[in-house]
Amino acid sequence: MASSVHVEPLDSTLGATVRGVDLGAPLGDEEFEELHAAWLEHAVLVFPDQFLDDESHKAFSCRFGRLERVITRREGSTEVISNLSNVRGDGSLIAPDGNRALFLKGNSYWHTDSSFKRVPAKASLLSARQVPSEGGETEFADMRAAWDRLDAKTQAHLEGKTALHSYRYSQGKVGGLDVLSETDLDNLPPVEHPVVRTHPETGRKSLYIGRHASHIVGEDAAASRELLETLCEEACRPPRVFSHSWTAGDLVMWDNRCVLHRGRPYPSDQPREMRRTTVAGDVADNEWAI
Ligand code: OGA
Ligand code: MN
Secondary structure, eight states, X not given: OOOOOEEXXXXXXXXXXXXXXXXXXXXXXXXXXXXXXXXXXXXXXXXXXXXXXXXXXXXXXXXTSOBBOOOOSSTTOOOOOEEOOSBOTTSOBOOTTSHHHHXXXXXGSOBOTTTTSSXXXXXXXXXXXXXXXXXXXXXXXXXXXXXXXXXXXXXXXXXXXXXXXXXXXXXXXXOOGGGSOHHHHHTOOOXXXXXXXXXXXXXXXXXXXXXXXXXXXXXXXXXXXXXXXXXXXXXXXXXXXXXXXXXXXXXXXXXXXXXXXXXXXXXXXXXXXXXXXEEOOSOSOOTTBO
16 A cells, blocks of 8 residues: 655755654554655655654654663763753743853754764654744755765775764863763763764765864874864755754654754744654664663
């Protein structure tokens, strides 16, 4: 039987809108396979009108693999939903210049989630509960197309190189490190990842860079940092980017193995309530996977 899933590619090298599926209900294997294939092809899927609660958000996310526990100040936490909101539990808004705001501000620089972990994340699924009247878009950039457009000399220079990714480095530049416990920071020592990654499921090469990448291992730190910054700036340009303007109820899922993303500013006196799960990288011994 033909499924009701409808995938409409966006006007850039990545991204598609998916309609005709209720992610809050259990998905059949065929429907799941259809979504999985669309996700591998388009790298970012936008699902309007889902209004997932935490349980259905987690249940859908789990179809893609084990979930990462969130980094938090609470010792021993097994929470898997990141609360990326400017709204506190009691409904009040966070201080625009406080540590929590600085922590969230880190997300406004191009990055790929958890690249500062030994095993970086596979997918992220972000759900909008409440959105501001303006701003607060999330932008996505296609690192497959960014790799493809590099000239042969630059590709040859980058091939086989690794970069050092460090949360203390990236978040230290922005501030707000105080929202994490020393234990969790100690659990996040700098790690090395290839600058050019081959996607384990599609075989496509992509640039693996972003704000957590401090410099290239074995090269001059300042010069290689500048190179990474230039690469990122040139990668994140049309037609390799699209901007998602959120409507409450949207769920967006992206492939952290080949996509960079960043959040855009919004008025600090308006609530923006976002919840995220992170699917852990597919390896057996992943200390962050639940
Ligand atoms: C994220 C993220 C940006 C945003 O959820 O991982 O970086 O727009 N979000 O909230
Ligand atoms: Mn992010």
